[in-house]
Amino acid sequence: MKKVTRKERGLFELYAEDPERADRLVFGRVADSNRRGFLKGAGLAAMAAAVGAQIPFHRNFPAGFIPSALAEGTADLVLDGKDGLVILGDRPLNAETPAHLLDDDVTPNSRHFVRDNGLRPEMAENMDASDWTLTVDGEVDQPLTLTLDELKRRFKPVKLALQLECGGNGRASFNPPAKGNQWTVGAIGNAEWTGARYRDVLEAAGLRKSAVYTGHYGYDMHLSRDASKIPISRGVPIAKAMEPHSIIAYEMNGEPIPKYHGFPVRTVCPGWPGSTSHKWLQRIWVRDVVHDGPKMEGDSYRVPRFPVAPGAEVSKEVFRIIESMPVKSLITSPESGSTVAGRKLAVRGHAWAGDHDVREMHVSIDFGATWKKAKLERPRNRYSWQRWSAELSFPSEGYYEVWARATDDRGISQPFAVAWNPKGYLANAMHRISVTVA
Ligand SMILES: Nc1nc2c(c(=O)[nH]1)N[C@H]1C(S)=C(S)[C@@H](COP(=O)(O)O)O[C@H]1N2
Numbered sequence: 001m002k003k004v005t006r007k008e009r010g011l012f013e014l015y016a017e018d019p020e021r022a023d024r025l026v027f028g029r030v031a032d033s034n035r036r037g038f039l040k041g042a043g044l045a046a047m048a049a050a051v052g053a054q055i056p057f058h059r060n061f062p063a064g065f066i067p068s069a070l071a072e073g074t075a076d077l078v079l080d081g082k083d084g085l086v087i088l089g090d091r092p093l094n095a096e097t098p099a100h101l102l103d104d105d106v107t108p109n110s111r112h113f114v115r116d117n118g119l120r121p122e123m124a125e126n127m128d129a130s131d132w133t134l135t136v137d138g139e140v141d142q143p144l145t146l147t148l149d150e151l152k153r154r155f156k157p158v159k160l161a162l163q164l165e166c167g168g169n170g171r172a173s174f175n176p177p178a179k180g181n182q183w184t185v186g187a188i189g190n191a192e193w194t195g196a197r198y199r200d201v202l203e204a205a206g207l208r209k210s211a212v213y214t215g216h217y218g219y220d221m222h223l224s225r226d227a228s229k230i231p232i233s234r235g236v237p238i239a240k241a242m243e244p245h246s247i248i249a250y251e252m253n254g255e256p257i258p259k260y261h262g263f264p265v266r267t268v269c270p271g272w273p274g275s276t277s278h279k280w281l282q283r284i285w286v287r288d289v290v291h292d293g294p295k296m297e298g299d300s301y302r303v304p305r306f307p308v309a310p311g312a313e314v315s316k317e318v319f320r321i322i323e324s325m326p327v328k329s330l331i332t333s334p335e336s337g338s339t340v341a342g343r344k345l346a347v348r349g350h351a352w353a354g355d356h357d358v359r360e361m362h363v364s365i366d367f368g369a370t371w372k373k374a375k376l377e378r379p380r381n382r383y384s385w386q387r388w389s390a391e392l393s394f395p396s397e398g399y400y401e402v403w404a405r406a407t408d409d410r411g412i413s414q415p416f417a418v419a420w421n422p423k424g425y426l427a428n429a430m431h432r433i434s435v436t437v438a
């Protein structure tokens with residue numbers, strides 16, 4: 001099998017766009033049907049043996065698909081430091097966590113999803129912060145440039161468990177489909193983040209009354225590798241930045257932030273689309289207008305102001321910026337597809353509601369005909385997800401679905417079906433798993 005040198009696009013993308021060319025690059029010729037068949041069934045195990053590890057994303061393989069590690073002879077395929085994540089794309093890297101691997105109250109670094117818009121910076125690759133600085137400028141009286149040491153020493157650290165969910169989590173449930181990463185349910189994590197309060201840093205810079213919004217810039221590179229282009233630059237209204245739970249973090253679960261998650265420093269603006277939690281942070285530009293960086297405008301991280309018909313064309317003026325994420329929950333145990341011996345089953349998971357608390361949690365085993373109230377715990381701190389659990393009794397053997405429904409502190413519940421919007425954001429339909437009672 002031929003080695004392939006690094007291409008600008010990932011193999012996932014290449015295979016999606018031009019499978020024949022991708023096969024030529026990987027095999028040196030167009031793959032025949034036998035070759036395509038190789039990747040199914042026993043072929044997968046053979047390939048896993050060749051790579052020297054499990055292939056965690058085989059369910060996404062189109063026929064003929066070759067994992068990039070094998071093709072490139074690098075260790076890219078199995079994300080080092082990650083455990084069981086499903087890779088949706090490799091360039092940019094996007095990987096989600098299966099629901100049953102999100103059972104921990106605090107999501108370990110190894111199980112936190114990854115969502116990149118561009119390419120990780122060198123300094124994260126080398127875990128070397130010696131050249132790192134953060135600049136705070138714009139609508140401030142004393143612009144700041146901080147080293148990592150200064151950020152750690154000048155500001156009182158806080159440590160908080162914070163939900164971080166991609167605005168597009170759940171996009172795979174849209175019909176008609178929405179373009180973008182086809183996240184199922186696993187683009188959510190609840191790690192413990194340590195850092196300075198965002199507010200303290202802004203105040204140290206002498207925040208002006210004219211400040212309206214922040215603009216985040218990172219050290220990551222545009223996919224084109226064109227240094228004049230920026231992969232993403234979003235921000236938050238000043239009021240969100242000033243909340244005590246918005247932080248400029250330098251540790252994730254007590255360790256330096258891993259390369260995937262923004263080493264050495266990122267913002268964490270919990271409860272809002274993950275895109276406001278800027279990784280590999282370089283600059284905070286305090287604006288006197290709503291920030292207008294790449295992916296702030298148009299239909300990026302925006303939804304229509306009013307409900308629209310599935311598949312509708314929506315003009316740009318109708319969109320509003322997504323702020324708080326909606327109420328949502330996950331069943332993290334048992335794993336979907338489990339077989340239950342006996343008629344009783346303990347189920348549990350987490351629930352969260354953006355800027356809000358979750359007030360109630362219900363479960364159903366009859367497709368939503370009847371509901372049972374689950375036990376719901378308080379969050380360990382505001383903006384942490386909340387543990388829920390329930391004891392189920394099945395009336396008979398057979399195939400069941402367990403449905404979970406969270407309700408927030410305003411009385412707003414998760415819907416049965418996703419409310420359609422053009423870019424596939426805010427998908428918070430109830431999570432469902434199947435169990436077979438033997
Ligand atoms: N610099 C930078 N920050 C970024 C991104 C990015 O591409 N570059 N992606 C954003 C998006 S869309 C999400 S959902 C979160 C994901 O954070 P994670 O990869 O740590 O889970 O990071 C956000 N911060």
Ligand SMILES: [Mo]
Nearest residue numbers: 166167274275
């Ligand atoms: Mo995201």
